[in-house]
Amino acid sequence: MKRIGAIAAFEMKRMFQKPQSFLLMFGMPLLFTFIFGGLFSEGEENKPIISVVDLDNTLLSKTLIDEVKSKGLVDFYIDDSQTADLKFNDQKISGYVQLNSGFEIELLDNKTPEVVFVSQASFEGATMIEQIINDSIVKIQIGVTASSFYQKVTGEELKVVQDQIVEETSGIPTSVETVTVTKSNEVATMSNLTARSAGFTIMFVMISMLISTGVLLEARQSGVWYRMMSTPVSRTELLGGYLLSFFLIGWIQFGILMLITKVVFHVNWGNLLANIVLVSCLLLCTIGLGLFIAGFVKSSEQQSVFGNLIIISTCMLGGVYWPLEIMPDFMQQAARFVPQYWGLEGFTELAARGGNILDIIYPICVLLIFTGVFLTIGMKRIRFE
Template identity: 65%
Template sequence: MRRITAIMIFELKRMFKKPQSYLLMFGMPLLFTFIFGALFSSEGESKPSIAVVDEDHTTLSEALVNELQSKNIMDISILTAKEASEKFKDQKVTGYIQINKEFEEQMLNKEIPEVVFVYSPSFNGAKMIEQVINDSMVKLRIEATAASTYQNIAGDSWKGVQGKISNELATDASIKKVVISKSKELETMNNMTARSAGFTIMFVMITMLIITGIFLEARQTGVWYRMMSTPTSKKELLIGYLLAFFLIGWIQFGVLMLVSTFVFDVNWGNVFGIFVLVSSLLLCTIGLGLFIAGFVRTSEQQSVFGNLIIVSTCMLGGVYWPLEIMPNVMQQIAKFVPQYWGLEGFAELTVRGGTVMDVLAPSGVLLAFTLVFLLIGMNRIKFE
């Protein structure tokens, strides 16, 4: 046991005496979490600035402007044609909507009035705004037709009737929102939490990949053979190294979880569930590192191929972006990578307030990956 402990402490000192280790283990995952968490977060998302040019100045044209404003998906400003054109050229507005003259007259005559939407080719939200304009005009045509029909029957002014119809249609339906959660404190998983969990997994995997390359490095430099010539057995060497890898991984995970709790307001959930899930994930990651080491000859090759595998599977597993935005086929393929099950476990703990029992399934899958990786990897790595 003393020899195992000595090997473990030696590897810990070797890892943490390098300044670049701190950047890789702690700096980069926190930076990536901040960037991608803010990128895909819906909170604080800026709306496109759209100017509206009303050249008709009638009841129905004003009703269209009010309808567009009620959608609350863009910041609308009322400008003249000249002002809108100048601001668009100066890129002070994303685009502008022009309501031409005779808009109301054409609408009452059951014709399709022309509304012009000017925008730059680089504006990705143009289709959405086009759809909003079309939907608003269809609604307005229904109101105008109903009001005109009522005027013909009752003889009252269609404008007053149109206003009443518009107010009735604008009334929101009463919708009761019910959030299902096992914990009142964990009813939603914000994007920062998802990205924090994802990039923690990714950089722990990269760290494990680097340190498991010690086997290849030791064989290249002849250190392994010198250690084998000492009274220390091969079994003690392997246990010492594996314990060191496991402990380094837990140190990295622990620090990142602690910092993200205070910096990004991430709630990681049940402590015992975290312990089981992270331990399973670390064992799986160590197994993956040894698996890759079994198919390459040098630590440099392991670094190149390993990083390629880890980054690509992280993209597939939902680390970089929400898995829901990917095609259904890719979502099914994602179930064959460890990162997917790691994120599933964290989602169970952070979103649904699950306990250790709720992460047994994803932890079991990760341990199954571990068994396959270790069996293949340890059989392929040649120490003698």
């Protein structure tokens, strides 16, 4: 064990002595997460911005505005006509709603008032805004009809009854309750930032492992392997030392990236024990893939070229760069045959659904099957004589 530990320590020291290693292992994953994960949009709802031009300025026109605001689906700002036009032309708002003079009078006369909604051609939420406005007008019309009937029955002033009904109904919450099904109350959905953070961490760990396993080919090319074999160290101890160094390097990279994204980007990775098991299985699979590729090439340069091509293409297929849901069905099915897919499945279960180690048994088993296949073929094909 001492010899295995010494070899592992030497390889780790050699790896971290290179300044470019830190850029590849830590700088690039964080940069890609920043670009593809939408760092600054994390936690923001990105609601469309709509201006309201109230030319009627009456109780019912204000009631309509308050009713639409209460939906919480858009950000409404009260502007005059000139300001709204200026913002619209400068594309600072998605559109504007104009309530014409006589809005309240038409409602009191049991007429449907005309509301003008002007939107940008690129605004996809126009139909939603129209529906919200129509629903709100219907609700106000019901209130007005009720107040008119109540006024006739009781003889109270219409204005008083109307104000009372508006006051009573304005605070009524929506009748639809949104329930998020999750195993933990800590997180409900896996944000784009979390998904991309997990995905790019996997990708750059795989690239780093590819470089690390290429050391075996470099040792054969440079004759280092033969010189080490002349010492009292056995081949098993040499391989054990190298594999241990690969595993520890991968864990250092994965662990630091997870810690940074948790502290700085507020990414919640979920259950600690389950993450340790999942990351360990993923690293073993990645090491196996590196040895598998090394078994089919003749030099470390060839391994770098073909290995990066394989890793990047399978990362695209496995959902690292974008959600799998946007891909065609046949590609979603093909993604099941790459380890990145199962790694992301495990992280999704832990980070988005609050799962534990029992909930990721299936992804872990699949990753271990990949590991067994890669290591078996890779170890058989690598030759050092």
